[in-house]
Amino acid sequence: MRKWKTIAKHEYLTNIKRKEFLFVTFGIPLFFFATMALSFLFMGVGTPEPVFKIGYIDNTGSFGNSNFTLYSDEEMARIDLLENNLTHYFIIPENYTATGRILIYSSQKNFADNFKIEDQIRTFLMANLLKNEPPEIIERINRPIISEYFTLNDKGLKNEENGISILIVPIVFSLLFTLSIFTSSGFLLQGVVEEKENRIIEVILSSVSHKELLQGKIIGLGALGLTQIVIWLLVSGSLILINPVVLSLVFSQIHISITMLILAMVYFVLGYLIFASIMAGVGAVATTSREGQQIAGIFSLAGVFPLMFAQFIISTPNEVLAKALSIFPLTSPTAMIMRLSVTDVPFLELLVSIILLAVSAYLIMELSVRIFRASLLMYGKKPTIQELIKYVREG
Amino acid sequence: MERSVEISHLSKSYNGQSVVNDISFTISKGEVFGLIGPNGAGKTTIIRMLLDIIKPDSGQIQILNNTLSGELKNKIGYLPEDRGLYKKLTVMETLLYLGSLKNMRSKDRASKFLDKMGMLPHKDKKISELSKGMQQKIQLIAALIHDPEFVILDEPFSGLDPVNMKLVKDLIIELGDQGKTILISTHMMDQVERMCDRIFMINKGKGVLYGSVDEIRSRYGKNTILLDFEGELKNIPGIRKMNNSGNYAELILEQSADPQEVLKTLAAMVRVNKFEISMPSLNEIFISVVEGT
Numbered sequence: 001m002r003k004w005k006t007i008a009k010h011e012y013l014t015n016i017k018r019k020e021f022l023f024v025t026f027g028i029p030l031f032f033f034a035t036m037a038l039s040f041l042f043m044g045v046g047t048p049e050p051v052f053k054i055g056y057i058d059n060t061g062s063f064g065n066s067n068f069t070l071y072s073d074e075e076m077a078r079i080d081l082l083e084n085n086l087t088h089y090f091i092i093p094e095n096y097t098a099t100g101r102i103l104i105y106s107s108q109k110n111f112a113d114n115f116k117i118e119d120q121i122r123t124f125l126m127a128n129l130l131k132n133e134p135p136e137i138i139e140r141i142n143r144p145i146i147s148e149y150f151t152l153n154d155k156g157l158k159n160e161e162n163g164i165s166i167l168i169v170p171i172v173f174s175l176l177f178t179l180s181i182f183t184s185s186g187f188l189l190q191g192v193v194e195e196k197e198n199r200i201i202e203v204i205l206s207s208v209s210h211k212e213l214l215q216g217k218i219i220g221l222g223a224l225g226l227t228q229i230v231i232w233l234l235v236s237g238s239l240i241l242i243n244p245v246v247l248s249l250v251f252s253q254i255h256i257s258i259t260m261l262i263l264a265m266v267y268f269v270l271g272y273l274i275f276a277s278i279m280a281g282v283g284a285v286a287t288t289s290r291e292g293q294q295i296a297g298i299f300s301l302a303g304v305f306p307l308m309f310a311q312f313i314i315s316t317p318n319e320v321l322a323k324a325l326s327i328f329p330l331t332s333p334t335a336m337i338m339r340l341s342v343t344d345v346p347f348l349e350l351l352v353s354i355i356l357l358a359v360s361a362y363l364i365m366e367l368s369v370r371i372f373r374a375s376l377l378m379y380g381k382k383p384t385i386q387e388l389i390k391y392v393r394e395g
Numbered sequence: 396m397e398r399s400v401e402i403s404h405l406s407k408s409y410n411g412q413s414v415v416n417d418i419s420f421t422i423s424k425g426e427v428f429g430l431i432g433p434n435g436a437g438k439t440t441i442i443r444m445l446l447d448i449i450k451p452d453s454g455q456i457q458i459l460n461n462t463l464s465g466e467l468k469n470k471i472g473y474l475p476e477d478r479g480l481y482k483k484l485t486v487m488e489t490l491l492y493l494g495s496l497k498n499m500r501s502k503d504r505a506s507k508f509l510d511k512m513g514m515l516p517h518k519d520k521k522i523s524e525l526s527k528g529m530q531q532k533i534q535l536i537a538a539l540i541h542d543p544e545f546v547i548l549d550e551p552f553s554g555l556d557p558v559n560m561k562l563v564k565d566l567i568i569e570l571g572d573q574g575k576t577i578l579i580s581t582h583m584m585d586q587v588e589r590m591c592d593r594i595f596m597i598n599k600g601k602g603v604l605y606g607s608v609d610e611i612r613s614r615y616g617k618n619t620i621l622l623d624f625e626g627e628l629k630n631i632p633g634i635r636k637m638n639n640s641g642n643y644a645e646l647i648l649e650q651s652a653d654p655q656e657v658l659k660t661l662a663a664m665v666r667v668n669k670f671e672i673s674m675p676s677l678n679e680i681f682i683s684v685v686e687g688t
Contacts, residue, residue: 003496007496010492014481014483197479198480199475199478200479200480200481202443202477203479203538204493206446206473206475206547207468207493207497208465208496373450374449374450387410
């Protein structure tokens with residue numbers, strides 16, 4: 001067996017048993033689904049509708065025919081309110097048609113109820129104002145637009161999904177994506193620094209070259225990340241098959257095409273490679289794992305940048321910010337997945353983004369191997385930028 | 396004589412500070428070679444360059460008549476000075492992994508070595524559960540499990556108790572008998588002077604002595620008295636220097652001094668249990684070389 005394969009196998013087998021890996025793989029998606037399912041649950045069931053008893057005093061003398069109790073005298077309404085025979089009453093002033101003013105009285109302050117009360121009063125007023133119109137017109141005036149969106153281009157007509165899925169799919173997807181990339185490349189950083197700290201790296205380097213060691217680690221942990229994604233896909237797949245009502249509500253909103261899946265895998269692999277190579281380089285330079293994590297944090301920030309701007313990327317997927325983020329190598333994996341799930345990205349942009357990502361992944365890996373080789377055994381001392389440049393040149 | 400290692404004009408500096416300065420030596424096949432010098436002299440840096448772990452600034456290294464390659468690394472065993480293992484792996488897992496990196500994954504060989512070192516009952520324990528001395532034995536086994544032709548041992552005796560020290564010494568002697576080429580790097584000069592055929596002594600990155608142990612010691616003449624005694628030693632005429640350990644002492648004679656006269660003085664001063672005129676120890680030679688330069 002080639003030695004990098006031995007290392008890859010070792011890294012894969014030892015890290016797959018780690019508690020951190022099991023937690024991220026099973027714990028976090030479980031948490032996601034639980035929160036989503038709960039929110040759907042609450043949306044569906046809701047709190048019981050409060051019962052309102054509403055009275056009104058009509059000073060114009062032209063409003064009538066409703067479930068509301070008409071009072072001729074405000075004093076009577078006030079007494080009923082205080083005695084809890086009414087929850088609300090309202091007064092239609094004489095000049096209502098000119099001003100639109102309605103005075104609403106209630107015994108308790110409750111903002112949430114205000115909207116519902118207002119809704120009921122609005123329907124009542126509308127029905128009275130439009131009493132000479134047919135009921136369809138009244139209904140239309142109440143809900144003048146029920147929208148459906150389509151995109152029309154040379155590929156034909158496509159019905160666009162709407163509502164919640166437009167947010168959930170790209171965000172959850174890119175979140176898991178980023179999570180997986182960071183878990184694996186984080187293990188890589190930890191592994192390199194740990195081996196440096198406990199000095200076993202010298203024994204390993206007396207058996208294999210620096211390049212073989214890094215390649216083995218990167219490939220082994222990359223396979224780990226892929227395993228994680230496959231587990232997630234399998235778990236979501238079987239959840240759809242089991243099809244509990246609440247979850248099917250969640251999944252009915254998610255449509256992922258095969259092209260999208262393939263592109264997602266390409267971006268995952270390349271995205272992982274670029275971050276893994278960076279982490280390897282950071283691991284080589286860092287003297288302790290804490291320091292390593294601090295330096296790595298700067299790069300990780302670039303990785304989660306698209307998530308912080310998810311709102312803009314999703315709402316304006318073809319604007320400058322979204323385009324720039326989906327082409328810049330550190331942010332492109334996540335940003336492009338987000339864009340792809342909300343819009344049709346021009347083929348050229350996709351190509352440029354992938355090529356740029358692949359080329360920088362390769363270059364960073366070469367760079368990291370050189371830095372790794374040059375600065376690996378300078379225990380306890382972090383090289384300066386000038387020294388790093390020198391190492392890279394010499395390597 | 397066939398050469399196992401040939402190092403010529405090797406130099407390395409960090410941040411403009413020279414750590415290894417124009418070092419050249421060769422190690423013959425089947426030889427036990429000592430690379431000795433105080434801490435920080437550059438021994439470990441030379442070994443790391445030898446193993447291609449770090450790159451030299453200049454100079455050439457040939458191992459087994461070749462420049463170092465992946466294939467060649469399978470024939471080298473290395474016990475580094477800084478000892479470390481994967482804490483969470485078991486003893487057997489560690490040996491199998493490190494062995495497989497040398498293309499030698501063998502449970503049988505691992506068990507055989509563990510048995511030899513008295514570690515077989517611990518084979519399924521995690522490394523973190525082992526004592527330091529035990530971990531060191533595991534590392535030694537890892538360095539030898541693939542039956543290397545050339546063994547590099549960096550400070551093999553540090554941190555060992557007398558029992559394990561003997562175990563390791565016996566193992567080195569056994570390896571030497573098997574015709575392996577061995578490089579021992581240490582600052583414990585008295586340990587190697589009985590074991591090594593030849594030595595290279597290094598101080599502050601520069602070579603100071605190079606040759607067979609006997610030849611080097613005789614170069615410095617029979618100017619040392621080894622003394623076992625009871626009593627108190629003071630002011631002995633004809634003695635240039637004295638290393639006194641209480642009831643054992645090493646006395647370095649002045650150039651013109653007569654050992655017989657010294658014996659007389661000593662006999663009058665303390666009870667002499669043993670009196671031996673000897674060549675100086677490597678330690679003593681080293682100190683005089685360093686102080687003389």
